[in-house]
Amino acid sequence: MAAQAVYHQALQQEVIEERLDNGLTIVIFPKPGFQQKYAVFATHYGGMDSVFIPPGQSEPLHVPDGIAHFLEHKLFDQPDETNVLQEFTRLGASPNAFTSQYMTAYHFTIVDCFEEGLDLLLDYVQTPYFTAESVEKEQGIIGQEIQMGLDDPNRMVTYNLLESLYKEHPARIRVIGSIESIRQITPEILYQCHDTFYHPSNMMLAVAGDVDPNAVIEQVKRDMAKRNYEPRPPIQRIIPDEPAGVIQSEVRHVLRVSRPSVLVGYKASLERPDDPDRLAYQRRLVAVDIALGALFNRHTEFYWDLYQDGTITDSFRFGYTPYPKTGHLAVGGETENPERLIEAITATLSRACSDGISVDAFEKQRKKEIGYFLSAIDHPASMANEFVLNRFFGFDYFAAWDMLNEVAVEEAQEALQQIIASNDRVVSIVEPMEGGA
C-alpha cells in the first residue's frame, strides 16, 4: 500500500499512513512548530493475552500472568549486556514504555537526532535478549513494584472490582501479575511471547512532530528490509466468553489510607452481533461517554449535591472500559461517605434509565468533549498513543470527532440502558485501617 495522506480540516491536522508488505502500519502526524518529536512502537499485546496458539503450533499455550509487562521491562536489555535506556539518554532522548491490558508501547521523545533515536527504537524492540540471570533479577525488581501497588488504594480498589466482576475473561488479570505468577517466567516463554506478538503484522509505529514523513517511512522500510520477516496469519488469541453473573457483589479491603475509596461497577458488553462494522460500536462508546458526563460531571446536580459533604472528592472518576466481547462501567473515587456515594451512583443510573438523560446536560457535555478532543491534538504524544490504541481495537480515532458532533441523545440513552439493565454489579471498597487516620 502506498502512503495515504488525509487532512482533517476542522482540526487542521494531517495524517499520513502506510502499511508495509510485512504488515507493519506506519502513521505520521506532522506537527509544524513543535520542538519535540515523538515515536511510539507498539504491539497489540497486553496483560490480557494469557492464552494463545503460537505460530506454527496447534495447541493453546497458557502463559503466566504479568508476562507482557515483564517482557516490556526485559526488552531494554541488549545482547552486549548494556541497557538501551542509556543509549537513548546519550542522544538526549527521554525513552519509556508502558503495558496495558491491550497493548505494549515503547516510545521516546527527542528534539535533535530523531533519525538515530528511531533506529534505536526499531532495533531494540525487535532484538529480544533474555537470560536466566537477568530474568531472576527482574523478578526482584517487579516484585517490589507489585508490593508497592498493594499500598496504593486506587490500584487495589480497581483490582478488586475487576477480579469480582469478571469470572472468566482475562480482563480480570492484573497487568503486573503477582509475586507467584512472575516466578514462573523463564527466558524460553519470553522468547515465545516475543516471537508471537512482536511480528510487524501485529504492530504499529506512530510518529508525531516536525518531521519529513517520506524520510521516516523510507527509514522504517530500510530497517524492516534487513530483518526478513515472513508473512503471518493473524494471531489466534483464546478469549473465553464471559458468563453472566459476578464472583461477589461486594468486596472490601483494608489499607493504611485516610479515607475510603469506592468503585461501583456494572458489567455489560456494548458490542452487538448485528453491528454492520466496528464504527457502529465505536459510535456507541462515544455516545456512552457523553451520557456518563451528562450524569456525573461537574455541571450536574449529582456532582454538587455530593461534593458539599465530601461524598465526592477530587479523585471522583467514571468511565466505560470496553474489552473484546465484554466491558464494564466504573464510577467512584475517594469518599468520606461510601454508603451515600454508592447509593447516589446507583440511583442516578437507574433514574437515567427510567426517566432519560437531560438533553441540556448532554449537549453541554458534548461541547466539553469537543474541547477535550482539541486539547489532545495539542499533545502529540497522547494523540499518537490514542490513535494506536483505537486502531488495535478496530476503531478510527479521527472518526470520533465527527461522532462527537453528530451522535444523538437517543443513541446514548439506549446504550446506557443496555449497561444498567445488567444485573452484574459489584461494589469495591477500600477501607482505612482502624485508628488509621
Place this chain on the structure above:
Amino acid sequence: MAQQFAFHSVDLAPGIRAFIQPTEQFRRIHVAAFLHLPLSEETVAGAALLPQILRRGTRKHPAAIDLENTLADLYGASLHAGVHKIGDRQVQTFSLSLPADAYVSEPVFNAGLELLRAVMFEPAEQDGGFLPDYVEQEKQLQIGRIRSLINQKIQYAVTRCVSEAFSHEPYGLYILGTEEGVASLDREGLWALHQKLLAESPIDVYVVGAVDPDQVASQLKAALALDRPAPQPLPPTHVEIRQGDAREIIQEEPMEQAWLVHCLRSNISYGDPARWALMMFNGLLGGTTQSKLFMNVRERASLAYAAASQYDSNKGVILAFAGIAPDNYEQASQLMQEQVEALRRGDISDDEWEGTLRSLITRLRSTADSPAGLILRHLQGAVEGVEQTIEEAIEGLESLSREQVAEVGQQLQLDTVFLLRGKAKQPAPVG
C-alpha cells in the same frame, strides 16, 4: 528554524504585569494569573483555601453548578484554581484553557476571560463575606486533602522530608497548611485576607496561544486591571545551608514497602551562576535513566524499583529518593550517599556527561511545546527577579566543566535522611 520564545511584557496596572506569547502552534489558548504572597504560618492555610472558595461561585453565577454550566458552554473551558509553592512564596493560581476561536463555531475567548476575572475579583457574596456554606464545605474538603496525602506514599515521604529539613523556615510549610490551621479559619478572616491580597499582592498574568498581542493586552487591561496603589515588591527566596549534622528521621506506618528520601541543601540561589552546575549535578545524580542513582541503586544493586532525584532551583535543594524493601534501608542509604561522593570526586564518564547534558537541553527546549511549561518556567524566574531565556539556560549548561560540577557537589550538604516504612514485616501476599 528555532522559534524565539520571549514573552511580550505589558504593565496592566500597578503591580500587575502581563506576559503574552502569541503562537499558532496550539489549538487551545492558555491564560494563567498568579497572585504572589510570602509563605507564612499565619496565612498559608487561608491563602490555599481562598482559591477553592473563589472557584465555587461568582457574584453573577453564585451557584457552583451555574458557573460550571457556563464553562461547559465555552466548549469545556477549564478553570483551575489552586496554589503553588515557588521558593519562599505561596502563589495563588487561576488558570483558564479553552479552544482558540478558529476551532469552534462561536467565539469563546472573551467570555472565558470574563469568567476568570469574576472568579478572582468578584466572588459570590453574602452580608459582606463569602457564602457560609462554601467556606465550611471547602474547609472540610481541604482537611480531607491534607489527610489524604498519606494515600500517595512517595509524595507523602518527600513532603515530610522537606518539612523536617526546613522546620524553622517558611519553605518547610506544607502548601495547603495543617488540619488545625484550616479548621481555625473563619469567614471574616478569609474575606479580609482576600481583600488584602487583591490590594497588596503582585500579580502576573500569562497568555499563550493564537492571539493578537496588542488586542489581548487591551482585553486583559479591561478585565484584570485593578485600581490600586503600587504594592511592595516581595524579596527573593532565602537560600542557606543549615549548620549541624545530618538528621535521620524514621516514620513507621502500616505498609508493604518503604520510601527513602535524602534532602541535600546548598547556598546556590536561582540567580547564582553556579545554578547550571547544580542542575547538571542533579541530572547526573538522579535526573535521567542513565543517572548514578538509577544505574547503581536500581539496576546494579536491584535495591529499589524507583530511584531518582529532583532539583528545586528556587531553593537550591536536591531531593534524592528511592522506593525500597524496608530491610534494605541502611544499604540503600549508604549507596545513595556514595553516588553523591562519586560526583564530588568528579567520577563522571564521557557518556554520563554527554547524555545528561543532552537530556537537560532537550527538556529545556521541550518546554516550548507546553503552554503550562512555558508559563511555569517564566514564573519561577519572576519570583526571584531573574529572567532567563531557554537559549541562555542552554548556554549556561553547555559552558560547564566537570570541575565546576564536582565543586558544586562540595557545597551540597546532606541535611535530612527520611525513611517511611512498614511498622512490622508482613508476609508477602500470595496472588
